[in-house]
Amino acid sequence: MHTLSLFDTKQALLSKKFSSVELTKCFLERMEKYSNLNAYITVCAEQALAAAKQSDEKIASGNAGELEGIPLAIKDLFLTKGVRTTAGSKMLYNFIPPYESTVTQKLLDAGSVFLGKTNMDEFAMGSANITSYYGNVISPWDTVKKLVPGGSSGGSAAAVAGHLCVAATGSDTGGSIRQPAAFVGCVGLKPTYGRCSRYGMVAFASSLDQAGPLAKTVKDAAIFLKVISGYDDKDSTSANIPVPNFEEFAGKSVKGLKIGIPKEFRVDGMSDEIVECWNKGAEILKKAGAEVVDVSLPYSKYALPVYYIIAPAEASANLSRYDGVRYGYRAEGKSLNEMYENTRGEGFGEEVRRRILVGTYVLSAGYYDAYYMRALKIQKLIKQDFENAFKNVDVLLTPTTPTGAFAIGEEPKDPVTMYLNDVFTVTANIAGLPGMSVPVCLDKAGRPLGLQLIAPHFREDLLVQVGSVIETEANFPTLKEVR
Amino acid sequence: MDNFIETSSGLWEVVIGLEVHAQVISESKLFSSASTKFGVPPNENVSFVDAALPGVLPVLNSFCIDQAIKTGLGLNGNINKVSSFDRKNYFYADLPQGYQISQFFHPIVTGGYIEVEQADGTLKKVNIERIHVEQDAGKSIHDQSPTKTYIDLNRSGIALMEIVTKPDMRTAEEAATFLRKLRSILRYLKTCDGNMDEGSMRADVNVSVHRPNTPFGTRAEIKNVNSIKFLATAINFEIERQIEILENGGEVEQETRLFDSSTGKTRTMRSKEDAQDYRYFPDPDLPPLVLEQSRIDAIRETIPELSDAKSNRLQKDYELPKYDADLIASEIEIADFYEKALSSTKSNDKTVAKMLSNWILGELFALLNKNSADITSSRISPEALAELIMLIKTNVISGKIAKDVLELMWEEQKSPTVIVDEKGWKQITSTDEIEKTLREILAENADKVAEYKSGKDKLFGFFVGQGMKKTQGKANPQLLNDVLKKLLAE
Numbered sequence: 001m002h003t004l005s006l007f008d009t010k011q012a013l014l015s016k017k018f019s020s021v022e023l024t025k026c027f028l029e030r031m032e033k034y035s036n037l038n039a040y041i042t043v044c045a046e047q048a049l050a051a052a053k054q055s056d057e058k059i060a061s062g063n064a065g066e067l068e069g070i071p072l073a074i075k076d077l078f079l080t081k082g083v084r085t086t087a088g089s090k091m092l093y094n095f096i097p098p099y100e101s102t103v104t105q106k107l108l109d110a111g112s113v114f115l116g117k118t119n120m121d122e123f124a125m126g127s128a129n130i131t132s133y134y135g136n137v138i139s140p141w142d143t144v145k146k147l148v149p150g151g152s153s154g155g156s157a158a159a160v161a162g163h164l165c166v167a168a169t170g171s172d173t174g175g176s177i178r179q180p181a182a183f184v185g186c187v188g189l190k191p192t193y194g195r196c197s198r199y200g201m202v203a204f205a206s207s208l209d210q211a212g213p214l215a216k217t218v219k220d221a222a223i224f225l226k227v228i229s230g231y232d233d234k235d236s237t238s239a240n241i242p243v244p245n246f247e248e249f250a251g252k253s254v255k256g257l258k259i260g261i262p263k264e265f266r267v268d269g270m271s272d273e274i275v276e277c278w279n280k281g282a283e284i285l286k287k288a289g290a291e292v293v294d295v296s297l298p299y300s301k302y303a304l305p306v307y308y309i310i311a312p313a314e315a316s317a318n319l320s321r322y323d324g325v326r327y328g329y330r331a332e333g334k335s336l337n338e339m340y341e342n343t344r345g346e347g348f349g350e351e352v353r354r355r356i357l358v359g360t361y362v363l364s365a366g367y368y369d370a371y372y373m374r375a376l377k378i379q380k381l382i383k384q385d386f387e388n389a390f391k392n393v394d395v396l397l398t399p400t401t402p403t404g405a406f407a408i409g410e411e412p413k414d415p416v417t418m419y420l421n422d423v424f425t426v427t428a429n430i431a432g433l434p435g436m437s438v439p440v441c442l443d444k445a446g447r448p449l450g451l452q453l454i455a456p457h458f459r460e461d462l463l464v465q466v467g468s469v470i471e472t473e474a475n476f477p478t479l480k481e482v483r
Numbered sequence: 484m485d486n487f488i489e490t491s492s493g494l495w496e497v498v499i500g501l502e503v504h505a506q507v508i509s510e511s512k513l514f515s516s517a518s519t520k521f522g523v524p525p526n527e528n529v530s531f532v533d534a535a536l537p538g539v540l541p542v543l544n545s546f547c548i549d550q551a552i553k554t555g556l557g558l559n560g561n562i563n564k565v566s567s568f569d570r571k572n573y574f575y576a577d578l579p580q581g582y583q584i585s586q587f588f589h590p591i592v593t594g595g596y597i598e599v600e601q602a603d604g605t606l607k608k609v610n611i612e613r614i615h616v617e618q619d620a621g622k623s624i625h626d627q628s629p630t631k632t633y634i635d636l637n638r639s640g641i642a643l644m645e646i647v648t649k650p651d652m653r654t655a656e657e658a659a660t661f662l663r664k665l666r667s668i669l670r671y672l673k674t675c676d677g678n679m680d681e682g683s684m685r686a687d688v689n690v691s692v693h694r695p696n697t698p699f700g701t702r703a704e705i706k707n708v709n710s711i712k713f714l715a716t717a718i719n720f721e722i723e724r725q726i727e728i729l730e731n732g733g734e735v736e737q738e739t740r741l742f743d744s745s746t747g748k749t750r751t752m753r754s755k756e757d758a759q760d761y762r763y764f765p766d767p768d769l770p771p772l773v774l775e776q777s778r779i780d781a782i783r784e785t786i787p788e789l790s791d792a793k794s795n796r797l798q799k800d801y802e803l804p805k806y807d808a809d810l811i812a813s814e815i816e817i818a819d820f821y822e823k824a825l826s827s828t829k830s831n832d833k834t835v836a837k838m839l840s841n842w843i844l845g846e847l848f849a850l851l852n853k854n855s856a857d858i859t860s861s862r863i864s865p866e867a868l869a870e871l872i873m874l875i876k877t878n879v880i881s882g883k884i885a886k887d888v889l890e891l892m893w894e895e896q897k898s899p900t901v902i903v904d905e906k907g908w909k910q911i912t913s914t915d916e917i918e919k920t921l922r923e924i925l926a927e928n929a930d931k932v933a934e935y936k937s938g939k940d941k942l943f944g945f946f947v948g949q950g951m952k953k954t955q956g957k958a959n960p961q962l963l964n965d966v967l968k969k970l971l972a973e
Contacts (some may be wrong), residue, residue: 078538079536079537079538080750085537087537092537095537096535097536097538098531099531101538131688198538198540199538199539199540200538200539201538202537202538203537205767206767206768217505234540234542235540235543236540236541236542236543236768236770237540237768237769237770239765283614313764314764316572316762317570317572317580317581317582317762317764319581320572320574320580320581320582321535321537321579321581323574323576323581325576325579325634326534326535326579327536336575336576336632337574340574360762363572363762363764364760364762365760365762368762368763369677369766372764402749409664416601
């Protein structure tokens with residue numbers, strides 16, 4: 001039962017093929033058995049079983065919610081009331097939130113069961129889940145070579161692909177849902193900026209952060225997305241527009257749709273395997289009756305540098321609150337400044353410190369115009385590129401990542417090469433657009449590869465529609481068991 | 484008018500600009516629903532947002548924005564249809580977010596002015612550069628422990644308006660007049676209570692000196708000036724300090740100085756080299772603030788008559804002297820008291836208006852001072868004072884007795900009519916009664932009557948005194964005089 005999709009699990013629970021308690025126990029046992037993946041930072045066994053029991057009662061009394069009794073994993077940057085939330089950092093090693101994030105509250109209201117909090121790159125900064133204070137996460141695809149699951153939502157991705165939960169929340173600032181989804185062969189959907197409330201998510205880069213699902217199928221992601229979407233008056237950047245029933249668009253024909261292939265995404269050094277995978281996706285859509293055309297996004301090549309200015313700039317301010325004064329880690333010092341230095345020097349890992357420094361630098365007097373202001377100007381041009389492209393096409397199709405997953409130890413040693421992992425995904429964040437990664441094939445080494453779909457603002461329905469066609473036709477060899 | 488300072492080395496001109504932080508009157512904070520109540524135990528009015536927990540987001544309190552718009556309109560400023568919020572980054576233990584949300588790039592109000600009266604009575608415009616809205620920080624308490632600092636976040640996140648003037652002021656007195664007037668206007672608008680003791684209004688002052696007709700000198704910024712009196716003291720100290728440096732061939736350093744109210748001096752807080760880089764950038768949690776014209780127009784409708792207009796009206800309608808009218812209009816509470824009392828007299832007599840003004844500015848203020856009270860805590864209501872005035876006006880009591888009645892009104896909280904009745908202080912206005920009393924006195928003092936008649940005019944006063952004594956001061960003085968003259972002429 002642990003390999004079932006969310007949709008099938010829901011049917012099975014409602015038809016009482018098995019109970020939520022049985023299912024939850026099954027997942028808790030698997031989490032224990034595969035704890036070597038290090039997918040979870042905190043396991044909530046007791047709470048999960050109590051919630052499952054309640055769900056079974058609700059199902060029995062015919063009061064089942066949208067996700068009643070479905071065991072989920074929660075990325076450890078969503079604040080969960082009474083359950084430690086670390087954001088993968090030593091800085092929050094002891095932080096027990098006094099309130100619940102909007103996204104997780106919606107999931108709880110829908111009746112879902114939280115199995116635990118998943119591992120992640122520290123403060124969501126990373127693409128391989130190797131910056132976590134709680135240790136790296138291993139992809140269920142190869143625990144011998146120890147493939148990385150991608151990041152920053154690496155724990156959630158590993159938990160979904162390794163069947164340690166039915167589906168999971170992730171957050172995506174530059175690709176943190178889609179890149180790990182591609183690395184582990186699951187579906188990852190980053191909604192339009194403003195679709196989901198950011199209230200109660202540990203902030204990385206506020207203008208780019210967005211919550212979203214990692215799931216086994218496109219339809220699962222659609223069901224999940226509907227639950228967590230919607231306006232929240234606690235988040236001034238959340239959008240007050242209706243939420244469609246995304247599930248209805250799964251399986252809908254793509255006949256007549258226009259699919260754009262952005263030529264700028266054919267970057268130097270991209271492997272043949274990625275090109276093949278990309279072509280395969282385009283062929284599938286052509287066969288299904290869509291028209292595939294080339295489009296140009298001339299400024300998209302600047303998206304990565306723009307991202308690595310805007311995101312660290314915002315992060316440098318967002319992470320100022322971790323100062324040892326009110327909560328979290330504190331290292332003593334002889335003066336206030338020394339306490340700050342010790343706390344932040346010891347509480348933050350290397351990558352986080354690097355990005356705070358970069359962010360502080362680009363906002364400094366004398367550099368602000370050259371970096372931050374210029375980045376905002378280019379961001380506008382990138383947005384215009386997409387607006388122009390979407391005048392002619394409905395959805396864009398690109399690879400999710402330039403390569404498949406690498407093994408721990410094989411990762412690029414200099415941070416800038418590491419940042420290239422996000423080269424295809426950051427553009428959607430920079431433009432605030434919804435994007436989804438769908439697993440398509442395996443490379444020669446047997447590692448999953450995914451394709452990314454990007455739609456106009458608030459057109460996640462198109463992602464579901466086009467994504468489910470690719471999913472059906474690609475017939476990706478989903479992982480049956482951790483190996 | 485020129486306002487030069489002359490020293491042995493020649494003339495100096497002073498340039499002063501103010502940055503006034505005015506706490507917005509609002510039930511809740513700028514970006515959270517926590518209360519703004521003053522004087523509650525530490526850390527009681529603190530929401531998750533104010534404590535900057537992970538994951539919290541600011542939500543703009545639109546009432547605070549209405550208050551800022553009202554202030555902008557009241558100060559003749561332009562309300563910007565689009566403004567935005569920025570983060571001002573710095574670390575301090577009482578700044579939970581590690582940044583203050585302010586409006587650096589696009590403030591809500593630009594321009595504006597206040598007219599202040601100069602020493603020679605002429606009016607001068609002091610221009611306002613901008614008004615922006617921002618959050619306050621918390622409070623660090625250093626004096627509770629030798630080794631620890633305590634943090635109180637009750638103030639954290641409360642809305643402030645920073646009102647920045649142009650460098651238009653030339654003397655300490657002018658700056659003090661400006662601040663007094665600004666405070667009065669904000670209180671009229673009910674957008675800031677102007678309470679400098681509680682820190683709900685604070686001023687930073689920029690001061691520089693230069694020789695007339697030469698460019699402005701290097702300025703020093705003085706922080707922590709928390710009363711209007713201290714403002715003048717701090718500026719005058721700074722002027723002297725800077726002139727002395729320049730006259731000795733030195734250079735004034737651009738720096739931030741702290742005013743110490745116990746010594747009346749300013750001292751270096753941080754030099755220009757130590758100036759912080761606040762790394763301002765737009766706050767990504769808050770979309771731009773876009774205002775509809777209709778909202779601005781609706782707020783414009785709520786602007787009350789301000790002090791200048793009120794003073795002019797009091798002078799015109801009630802023929803009050805400018806001195807009286809200005810004083811009464813200077814504070815909304817005094818003006819309200821006056822106008823309530825005046826309307827309660829139901830009199831159109833201009834002399835009543837002037838009598839009332841005299842009694843408020845004279846006797847009532849003296850009584851308030853004596854009891855360390857102010858007009859809002861007066862134990863005498865406007866209606867009761869009006870009643871007293873009318874008792875005088877209608878000759879029921881004399882002005883002299885009225886002073887005693889006023890004291891008793893304060894102490895016993897009774898209406899003047901009741902007090903006058905109880906004490907039997909009604910003025911004797913019967914000619915017959917007064918004549919009877921006077922005849923008795925004259926009969927008892929036949930010798931003095933004879934002296935008077937032989938030319939000792941001064942004795943007239945003696946008879947008046949005896950008359951008042953015998954009537955316990957209740958005789959109508961004019962009537963007493965008239966009757967006495969008549970009797971002595973017999």
